[in-house]
Amino acid sequence: MYSKFAQQYDEVIQGNIYNALFERPNLQAMLGDIKEKNILDLGCGSGVYAGYFLSEGAASVTCLDFSAEMVNIVKNKFNKRVSAYAQDLSEGLPKEADGQYDVIVCPLVIHYLKDLTALFSDVYRVLKPGGYMAFSTHHPFADFECSTSGNYFDTELVQEEWNTVGTPVQVNFYRRPLVEITNAVTNAGLSITQISEGQVSETIKQTCQQTYERLRKHPNFIFIKCQK
Numbered sequence: 001m002y003s004k005f006a007q008q009y010d011e012v013i014q015g016n017i018y019n020a021l022f023e024r025p026n027l028q029a030m031l032g033d034i035k036e037k038n039i040l041d042l043g044c045g046s047g048v049y050a051g052y053f054l055s056e057g058a059a060s061v062t063c064l065d066f067s068a069e070m071v072n073i074v075k076n077k078f079n080k081r082v083s084a085y086a087q088d089l090s091e092g093l094p095k096e097a098d099g100q101y102d103v104i105v106c107p108l109v110i111h112y113l114k115d116l117t118a119l120f121s122d123v124y125r126v127l128k129p130g131g132y133m134a135f136s137t138h139h140p141f142a143d144f145e146c147s148t149s150g151n152y153f154d155t156e157l158v159q160e161e162w163n164t165v166g167t168p169v170q171v172n173f174y175r176r177p178l179v180e181i182t183n184a185v186t187n188a189g190l191s192i193t194q195i196s197e198g199q200v201s202e203t204i205k206q207t208c209q210q211t212y213e214r215l216r217k218h219p220n221f222i223f224i225k226c227q228k
């Protein structure tokens with residue numbers, strides 16, 4: 001879906017509730033000051049985070065995504081200000097050198113990976129000592145509603161129809177127990193320093209009372225920060 005609807009996705013997420021008003025403010029709050037930092041954006045999509053990093057004074061921004069269409073959008077938007085290339089993150093980060101990044105982000109991506117081992121092992125390898133990663137993903141509690149096995153502790157491929165881009169599109173992703181995510185992080189050698197289930201803002205309340213009530217009462221995304 002992200003390749004076929006790359007352009008539409010880019011337009012929708014600029015101001016929508018789930019990405020612009022909920023996911024990004026919560027993950028960006030975890031990042032803290034990123035001025036002069038070397039940043040790696042994993043599953044960069046159309047570069048909405050890259051634009052934020054540049055506006056906040058990052059020293060360098062490198063963007064990776066499975067979708068060549070997304071990578072092209074990023075290259076067209078930012079030209080030489082950002083380095084971008086296509087990479088399947090389930091294979092890790094084979095083109096990245098050791099110990100070069102201060103900050104790694106991976107917003108709303110890891111639920112598309114069946115196995116997280118290669119990714120987190122390479123995240124550890126390419127972070128500088130003291131560097132950190134912040135990522136967001138579907139909340140395991142929310143995704144359990146889509147389980148077909150009925151076993152929370154299974155990892156399963158889920159197929160759903162989403163309307164994110166204004167037309168129904170079938171999306172496949174993996175739902176997994178929370179401990180599978182935290183084990184992938186800590187087995188790689190990283191320490192979890194913060195977990196958030198997201199703050200729901202007044203802006204969301206003013207934009208859509210119904211979505212505000214849903215997000216206030218039901219977990220939707222989980223946000224995790226970890227350090228080398």
Ligand SMILES: C[S@@+](CC[C@H](N)C(=O)[O-])C[C@H]1O[C@@H](n2cnc3c(N)ncnc32)[C@H](O)[C@@H]1O
Binds near residue numbers: 044064108
């Ligand atoms: C929900 S979008 C998030 C995009 C961006 N991080 C954002 O917040 O706007 C998920 C992104 O993950 C990418 N993706 C999915 N599977 C991937 C994989 N195996 N390797 C790299 N990127 C992947 C998709 O192409 C898409 O751009």
